[in-house]
Amino acid sequence: MFSFRKCKVENCHTYALWDSDYCYHHTDDKKSVIASIMDKVEREKRIENISIVNAEFEDKDFSTCFIGFSNFAFCTFRNCTFSSSRLISNFFDYAVFESCTFKDLEARYNVFSGAMIIKSDFSGSNLILSSFMGVDCYQSCFDNTDLYYSNFSLSKLINSSFEDSNLKRCSFRSALLRSVSFKYSNPEEAFFRNVKL
Secondary structure, three states, rough: OOOEOOOOOOOOEEEEEOOOOOOOOOOOHHHHHHHHHHHHHHHHEEEEEEOOOOOEEEEOOOOOEEEEEEEEEOOOEEEOOHHHHHHEEEOOOOOOOEEEOOOEEEOOOOOOOOEEEEEEOOOEEEEEOEOOOOOOOOEEEOOOOEEEOOEEEOEEEEEEEEOEEEEEEEEEOEEEEOEEOOOOOOOOHHHOOEEEO
C-alpha cells in the first residue's frame, strides 16, 4: 500500500509522492514525476504503492500494465489507454476520465467514487467489487462486462450502455439513469431501489 506520509509543506494534508517529502502539487518538476511513472510503465509494465494526487495524464498508454495499491485521487486522464491491464486496490476517487479505453480490463477492489467518466469504453472488462458510487458518467460503454458486487449508487448515468453484462449484486440505488441500456443483461439480479429515470 502507498505511504501515508503527508507533504512537508505546512498546512498541506496531501500524501507525499513515493520518493519525495512533497506532494505532486508542491513538487517543482512535475513533468519529471509523470515521466518517471511512464518510464516505469514502459520498462516494467508495473506500478505499485505510489500516491500522486491531482496530476494530469494525457495520451498515455497503460495497456497490459499491472497497477496496484496506489492512489490517483483527483487525477485527470485524457485519451489514455488501460486495455488488457490489471487494476487491483487503487483509489481513483474524484478523478476525471475523458475518452479513455479500458477494454478487457481485469479490475478488483478499486474506488472510482465521485469520478467523472466521459466517452470512455470499459467493454469486455471484469470490474469486480469496485465502487463507482456517485460517479457522473456520460456516453460511456460497459458492454459485456462483469460488474459483480460493484456499486453505482447515487451516480448519474447518461447515454451509457450496460448491454450483455453481469449485474449480479450490482447496486444502482438512487442513481439517475437517462438513456441507459441494459439489453441482454440481468437487471433482475441488481439493486435499483429509488432509481430516477
